[in-house]
Amino acid sequence: MFLKNKKILIVIGGGIAAYKSLDLIRLLKKNGAKIKTILTKSGKKFVTPLSITTLTKNKTFEDVFDQNSEAKIDHIALSRWADLIIVMPTTANFMAKLSVGRAEDLATTVILASNKDILLAPAMNVRMWIHKATQKNLKILQDYGYYFVGPEKGEMACGEFGEGKMSSPRQIYSYLKKYFEYRNIIKKKRLKALVTTGPTREYLDPIRYISNESSGKQGYEIALALDRLGVKTKLITGPTHLASPKRLNVKKIVSGKEMLKEVKKTLPVDVAICAAAVSDYKPVSISANKIKKNKINLDVIKLEKNPDILEFLSKNNRNRPKIVVGFSAETENIIENSKNKIKEKYCDLILANDVSKKEFGFNSDYNKVFLINRNGKIKSIPKNKKSYIANILAKIILNKLLINDKSIN
Numbered sequence: 001m002f003l004k005n006k007k008i009l010i011v012i013g014g015g016i017a018a019y020k021s022l023d024l025i026r027l028l029k030k031n032g033a034k035i036k037t038i039l040t041k042s043g044k045k046f047v048t049p050l051s052i053t054t055l056t057k058n059k060t061f062e063d064v065f066d067q068n069s070e071a072k073i074d075h076i077a078l079s080r081w082a083d084l085i086i087v088m089p090t091t092a093n094f095m096a097k098l099s100v101g102r103a104e105d106l107a108t109t110v111i112l113a114s115n116k117d118i119l120l121a122p123a124m125n126v127r128m129w130i131h132k133a134t135q136k137n138l139k140i141l142q143d144y145g146y147y148f149v150g151p152e153k154g155e156m157a158c159g160e161f162g163e164g165k166m167s168s169p170r171q172i173y174s175y176l177k178k179y180f181e182y183r184n185i186i187k188k189k190r191l192k193a194l195v196t197t198g199p200t201r202e203y204l205d206p207i208r209y210i211s212n213e214s215s216g217k218q219g220y221e222i223a224l225a226l227d228r229l230g231v232k233t234k235l236i237t238g239p240t241h242l243a244s245p246k247r248l249n250v251k252k253i254v255s256g257k258e259m260l261k262e263v264k265k266t267l268p269v270d271v272a273i274c275a276a277a278v279s280d281y282k283p284v285s286i287s288a289n290k291i292k293k294n295k296i297n298l299d300v301i302k303l304e305k306n307p308d309i310l311e312f313l314s315k316n317n318r319n320r321p322k323i324v325v326g327f328s329a330e331t332e333n334i335i336e337n338s339k340n341k342i343k344e345k346y347c348d349l350i351l352a353n354d355v356s357k358k359e360f361g362f363n364s365d366y367n368k369v370f371l372i373n374r375n376g377k378i379k380s381i382p383k384n385k386k387s388y389i390a391n392i393l394a395k396i397i398l399n400k401l402l403i404n405d406k407s408i409n
Contacts, residue, residue, distance in 0.1 A: 002180045004032035009082035011107045012052070014042020015089035016157045017123040017166040022047065024088065024169040025055045028176075036078065037061065038107045042091075064106045075106060079114035084179070087111070089123030089166045092134050098146070099137040115247070117228065119147045119179075121172060126162030143385035145228065149175045185402055186230040192269040193231045194321075195223040196276035196309065198238030200256045204301070205287040212277050213355075213362040216240035218327075219275030221390035223248055229394055231271070236262045238276055256282065256306035263309055267319040271397055274310040275327050275351075282306050314346040323397055325349045331356040338372050349373055351393065359383070371396070 008028060012021045025035055035056045039049055049060040064075060079085070087094065087107070094107075098120075103109040111118060120141065128134060129151060142148070150167035167175075197219020201209040220242055223235040227248055234249045236259055244250040253259045256278045263272075281303040310326045324347040328338040331354065338352035352370045355362050367386050371379040371393070381389055 002031075002177055002184065003028060005034060006032070006180060007034045007036070007081055007083045008176075009036050009038065009078055009085045009110070011038045011040065011085065011087040011111070012043040012047060013040055013087060013089050013091050013094050013107075013123075014045060015091050015123045015166070016046060017089040018043050018046035020166065020169050021088050022051060022055060024086075024172055025052070027169055027173050029055065036081065038078070038110060040094075040105065040107050061106060064109055075109040075113050079110045079116065082114070082116050084176075085111065085114060085116055085118045086121065086172070087118065088121040088172070090120040091122075092124045092128045092131075092137075095120070095122065095134060095137045095141065099140040117145075117147060117179075119149060119172075119175070121149050121166050122151045122164070123166030124151070124164050125156060125158055126160055126164040129162075129164040143388045145225075145387060145391065147179075182398075182402075183230045186398065189270075189402075191231045191271070191398075191401065193223075193226050193233045193271040193273065194236060194263065194266045194269045195219050195226070195233060195273045196236045196259060196263065196278075197223070198240040199277050200238045200259060200279050200306075201254050202256065202279045202282035202306070203286050204283050205289065205291045207290050210279050210281065210283070211239075212279065214238070214240075214277035214329075215363045216242055216275075217363075217365065218367060218386045218390065219273070220245070221386045222273055222275060222393060225387070225390040225394035226271070226397075229398055231394075231398070234266050234269075236266070236276070238278075256309070260307045260309050260312065263313070267316075267321075269321050270401060271323045271325070272313045272321040273325040273393075273397075274313065274347075276309070277327075277329060278309055279306055308345070310347060311345045314348075323348050323400060325351060325393070325397070328352040329355045329362075335370060335372070335378065338370065339376055342372060342374055347374075349396075 010021060012018050028035055036058050037052050037056055038061045052060045097108050101112060103112045149172055151163055152165045152167055153163045154165040155161050156165055198216030199211045199214040201211045203209040216237055223233050224245060226233045236251050251262050253262055284302040284304050314324045326345055326347040328341050328350050330337050334352050334354055338350045342350045350372045352372055353367055365386055366383055367389050368383040369381050369389055
């Protein structure tokens with residue numbers, strides 16, 4: 001039973017579809033899940049705490065400050081207890097609150113404090129669903145990593161017909177089945193990944209170095225996306241201003257040589273994603289002391305090639321990862337240059353992006369990329385948050401590993 005002993009926290013929102021939460025609770029309990037619930041103030045207008053408690057055999061939580069609660073800080077205890085949080089029905093108002101990080105009641109506070117996946121089941125009038133504000137909030141929440149099931153097309157309580165009807169308990173149950181089965185497969189396979197990110201620094205002397213504009217943001221997001229899907233992920237990062245996520249195994253390095261050494265120590269892995277902008281060249285020698293201005297011969301700063309980590313991983317026959325992904329940061333001829341790179345390096349996939357524009361690429365939270373495979377097939381991802389692009393890439397990679405998805409073949 002895929003749901004046996006899975007801990008699911010259901011937030012019941014304020015909409016006519018709230019009554020369907022009772023059917024989902026029955027279905028989940030029947031299949032071995034452990035259920036706890038939060039009933040919002042507006043949700044209480046449609047279902048009662050007594051009916052919920054009767055089905056779950058657990059207390060129905062309602063208030064942030066509950067004097068009778070065994071757990072003094074319910075919003076932390078509940079968010080840590082759950083394997084997954086479901087919000088049903090998710091109203092337009094609730095989506096708006098989540099999109100701006102409101103924490104005004106127990107439900108929104110639990111979600112903001114959560115480190116678990118959150119599944120939203122929208123339900124609202126068709127005009128509310130297609131409104132620009134709701135669609136903007138939908139995109140924001142997808143960027144944050146929220147999952148969505150529905151809404152469906154159908155007749156609504158208001159009498160109108162269109163998209164906005166909440167998915168049925170059976171449809172939500174089917175979604176959960178796929179969700180947990182997918183993660184169980186990943187867990188059983190004990191998949192491992194390494195992600196390199198950020199710039200490297202190649203020192204001339206203790207003060208001066210060769211480097212680049214890489215912020216490391218895209219690599220951090222990819223590592224987090226893989227981790228959320230259950231892949232044991234190690235992030236090897238050059239010098240950045242980003243805080244190390246506590247949930248990740250992070251190794252900080254400075255030079256390309258150090259990065260290669262750490263990569264070799266991390267092998268074998270199933271997936272390697274080389275998002276780092278490793279300096280192509282490094283000084284032949286490093287001065288122990290600061291080189292005085294009048295002693296620098298600008299014509300005779302000798303450089304040598306840095307190790308090519310992507311090529312090493314792609315052509316390392318003994319410990320080659322099943323999937324090797326490279327990055328191609330370009331300012332012109334993006335597709336042509338990236339196709340040439342994938343042939344030269346012999347990696348499985350290239351993520352190509354234009355770094356000449358300030359609105360995406362280096363130092364931006366946004367990116368616009370092309371995913372190119374060895375056969376030259378191109379998948380374009382329009383400008384979006386780096387977190388969103390990371391989620392897409394992580395799912396493509398796992399589909400390739402688990403079910404031999406043809407999307408990158």
